[in-house]
Amino acid sequence: MRHIISILMENESGALSRVAGLFSARGYNIESLTVAPTEDVSLSRMTLVTRGDEAIIEQITKQLNKLVEVVKLLDLSEGPHIEREMMLVKLKAERTHREEVKRMADIFRGKIIDVTDTSYIIELTGDADKLDAFIKAVHEDLVVEVVRTGPSGIARGAKGLSI
Amino acid sequence: MELSGGEIVIQCLKDEGVEHVFGYPGGAVLHIYDAIFRQDDVQHILVRHEQAATHAADGYARSTGKPGVALVTSGPGATNAVTGIATAYMDSIPMVVLTGQVPSPFIGSDAFQEVDTVGITRPCVKHNFLVKDVREIAETIKKAFYIATSGRPGPVVVDIPKDITDPNIKVPYAYPKKIKMRSYNPVVKGHLGQIKRAVELMLSAERPVFYTGGGVVTGDGSKYLADVVRELGYPITQTLMGLGAYPSSDRQFIGMLGMHGTYEANMAMHDTDLLIAVGARFDDRVTGHIAHFCPNATIIHIDIDPSSISKNVRVDVPIVGPVKQVLKDMHKVIKESGRKPDAGALKRWWAQIDEWRRMKCLSYDTKSKLIKPQFAVETLHKVTGGDAFIASDVGQHQMFAAQFYGFDKPRRWVNSGGLGTMGFGLPAGMGIQMANPGADVAVVTGEGSIQMCIQELATCKQYDLPLKIILLNNGYLGMVRQWQEFFYDGRYAHSYVDALPDFVKLAESYGHVGMRVDNPAELEDRMREAFAMKDRLVFLDVVIDPTENVYPMIEAGKGHHEMQLSPQSELV
Numbered sequence A: 001m002r003h004i005i006s007i008l009m010e011n012e013s014g015a016l017s018r019v020a021g022l023f024s025a026r027g028y029n030i031e032s033l034t035v036a037p038t039e040d041v042s043l044s045r046m047t048l049v050t051r052g053d054e055a056i057i058e059q060i061t062k063q064l065n066k067l068v069e070v071v072k073l074l075d076l077s078e079g080p081h082i083e084r085e086m087m088l089v090k091l092k093a094e095r096t097h098r099e100e101v102k103r104m105a106d107i108f109r110g111k112i113i114d115v116t117d118t119s120y121i122i123e124l125t126g127d128a129d130k131l132d133a134f135i136k137a138v139h140e141d142l143v144v145e146v147v148r149t150g151p152s153g154i155a156r157g158a159k160g161l162s163i
Numbered sequence B: 001m002e003l004s005g006g007e008i009v010i011q012c013l014k015d016e017g018v019e020h021v022f023g024y025p026g027g028a029v030l031h032i033y034d035a036i037f038r039q040d041d042v043q044h045i046l047v048r049h050e051q052a053a054t055h056a057a058d059g060y061a062r063s064t065g066k067p068g069v070a071l072v073t074s075g076p077g078a079t080n081a082v083t084g085i086a087t088a089y090m091d092s093i094p095m096v097v098l099t100g101q102v103p104s105p106f107i108g109s110d111a112f113q114e115v116d117t118v119g120i121t122r123p124c125v126k127h128n129f130l131v132k133d134v135r136e137i138a139e140t141i142k143k144a145f146y147i148a149t150s151g152r153p154g155p156v157v158v159d160i161p162k163d164i165t166d167p168n169i170k171v172p173y174a175y176p177k178k179i180k181m182r183s184y185n186p187v188v189k190g191h192l193g194q195i196k197r198a199v200e201l202m203l204s205a206e207r208p209v210f211y212t213g214g215g216v217v218t219g220d221g222s223k224y225l226a227d228v229v230r231e232l233g234y235p236i237t238q239t240l241m242g243l244g245a246y247p248s249s250d251r252q253f254i255g256m257l258g259m260h261g262t263y264e265a266n267m268a269m270h271d272t273d274l275l276i277a278v279g280a281r282f283d284d285r286v287t288g289h290i291a292h293f294c295p296n297a298t299i300i301h302i303d304i305d306p307s308s309i310s311k312n313v314r315v316d317v318p319i320v321g322p323v324k325q326v327l328k329d330m331h332k333v334i335k336e337s338g339r340k341p342d343a344g345a346l347k348r349w350w351a352q353i354d355e356w357r358r359m360k361c362l363s364y365d366t367k368s369k370l371i372k373p374q375f376a377v378e379t380l381h382k383v384t385g386g387d388a389f390i391a392s393d394v395g396q397h398q399m400f401a402a403q404f405y406g407f408d409k410p411r412r413w414v415n416s417g418g419l420g421t422m423g424f425g426l427p428a429g430m431g432i433q434m435a436n437p438g439a440d441v442a443v444v445t446g447e448g449s450i451q452m453c454i455q456e457l458a459t460c461k462q463y464d465l466p467l468k469i470i471l472l473n474n475g476y477l478g479m480v481r482q483w484q485e486f487f488y489d490g491r492y493a494h495s496y497v498d499a500l501p502d503f504v505k506l507a508e509s510y511g512h513v514g515m516r517v518d519n520p521a522e523l524e525d526r527m528r529e530a531f532a533m534k535d536r537l538v539f540l541d542v543v544i545d546p547t548e549n550v551y552p553m554i555e556a557g558k559g560h561h562e563m564q565l566s567p568q569s570e571l572v
């Protein structure tokens, strides 16, 4: 099963490599990983997407918790949560396709953030499925470049993941 | 007090109560060595190879429970130390390793003797640090000791760039008394509700067995383990790492379990209806094929590390906490319940176990003209009154020592179980002797293993470490030869140790006493002679039967009930 795990960790230089190293050393799979500092500069927040059966996910969370730099960890998949991913797509937009591409961006609530005579860059935010759907919807010959951030997530409700 | 970084490193060790540091100098740690030179509180022991520094620190820790400390230089010093760090990591041994690093401005430039020590050691340490400022040394070292010794212990590396130890830069020094880390909070107490659930199961079991491991040794839980085990009267088996935590001579002890465990222990594992695992980690050498493991058992597991629980085998009642407290509470709960185990069931269970015992699975040929390794270890027990510290290397001799010495106290049996590091024995023995002056310390080794750190005979000379080296010399990489005999139709690919040195002369050339014995009738006298030389290292080259095998043996992939037994075992 797919799990999205949120990790609060000390914002120290080696911390990221410890997480990455743990996954490669133990043969766990990492689908995506995003990391950035939080409102408290001494902490960074990581969102990690992985797959595995229950026993593997249990080991993954235990092993992550064991890392000295990990302050707190939450498997978002265990409760209601929101996931968002951002995508930047560069599309060919020559005369004949310009309108179609623009319409498509509108339908998906994307924003055109760069324009040339022959191309658009579209910014799109949503869950991973929505971004996939957009890529499927535009003609593949038009796609020049795709950049995705990987999902980040947050639990629903009033309570926050903090120390 | 204003001190330089180099002085701070040593002052921290002093303030931490460290008395011995095993190390080897080099460019990146010269400032630290200069600080060592100018004081007498912390004694530095110069080894002859950095691997030995870490193994010695490790042996020191295993025999005392105090953290071992090693100091090595950057680059090759650090890489040489890695084997010893990984060895300690696999067996959860508290250790702090200080490594020199190239000066900060050079880091990342492929400078002379630069390696990414933090990167290289990351997968085999509990934690590691790169110190970036002289003002951070004290706090970092404090953290290192705290992390190494608390929770599930393990090695911690502190990498210190040379410029940080500059004698010309002095800063105020104070060693933190206590440390708190928001991201590191080891469990200090097991859940009482879980303990009660466990006790409920324990009191209603019919074929229970305790399976205890290294965690009882590192967690100083022996006394409390004995309280619970004796209170209930249940059988107990121990892992290779747990030996001595519960006395081997006690009737309730049914021997080691696992690949080379006893028939009775492994059969009990197979038949048990309640497995009570204490500070043991369900290693594959112990479980055999997971699908065949304890097929009828409910499993209780006490462990301080949540990730040990349900890692290899699904556990029914997990108790996360230190063995000492959990066993203490467990004993109390049992007593307070006023209940006793089912006497009838227990009697039947013991009758079954006694029947398995009649197999006499550790029998060997006692009439041989050659010295049998089993006989050598039994003789060692006799000569030392069963009270010596035994440091072992890795191979058949290790298994014979484990099976035949009969450890009655914790911390007497020191061996590399998890990593299985040949070369561990001699330097580990040095660490033990350093920590326990005056005690009998024997190194049980093979002619393969001893040659992996043989240079340490010089260290033993320099520091007058009167180890007794018991070399069980079979002229083979015996453990490898055994597997080739069993599983490769006797194709002995590179398991023969050709061109062995004359170990007697070798020992003598280092200034020690060397002796050789090949006659079973003379063995005891030679050993007595060796142990009588209280202040000399004696290297006893014991020429043993080259073809002896370790039994019982469970082949990889087989279940506990599928043991291969020695030809001398008696079928009942």
Ligand SMILES: Cc1cc2nc3c(=O)[nH]c(=O)nc-3n(C[C@H](O)[C@H](O)[C@H](O)COP(=O)(O)OP(=O)(O)OC[C@H]3O[C@@H](n4cnc5c(N)ncnc54)[C@H](O)[C@@H]3O)c2cc1C
Pocket (backbone or CB within 6 Å): B090, B091, B092, B151, B152, B153, B212, B213, B214, B215, B216, B218, B219, B220, B238, B239, B240, B241, B242, B256, B257, B258, B259, B260, B261, B278, B279, B280, B281, B282, B283, B285, B286, B302, B303, B304, B305, B308, B321, B322, B323, B324, B394, B395, B398, B416, B417, B418, B419, B420, B421, B479
């Ligand atoms: C040649 C060879 C053959 C071997 N054959 C065998 C064999 O036949 N049988 C055998 O048993 N082993 C054998 N081994 C050793 C084996 O590889 C493992 O090292 C060993 O089984 C592990 O022992 P353990 O389960 O006690 O774990 P350890 O490695 O000692 O781990 C200790 C466990 O206790 C926990 N712990 C630590 N401190 C505490 C505390 N204070 N409170 C609670 N829990 C704590 C830890 O988290 C960990 O889970 C062999 C090794 C070699 C090299």
Ligand SMILES: Cc1ncc(C[n+]2csc(CCOP(=O)(O)OP(=O)(O)O)c2C)c(N)n1
Pocket (backbone or CB within 6 Å): B393, B394, B395, B396, B397, B398, B420, B421, B422, B423, B445, B446, B447, B448, B449, B450, B472, B474, B476, B477, B478, B479, B480
């Ligand atoms: C550093 C290292 N290399 C290789 C091995 C694999 N190995 C395990 S036991 C063994 C043979 C040990 O020979 P010896 O020390 O003579 O002991 P014996 O088995 O003969 O008693 C070998 C090569 C190991 N455990 N450690």
Ligand SMILES: [Mg+2]
Pocket (backbone or CB within 6 Å): B395, B446, B447, B448, B472, B473, B474, B475, B476, B477, B478
């Ligand atoms: Mg040998």
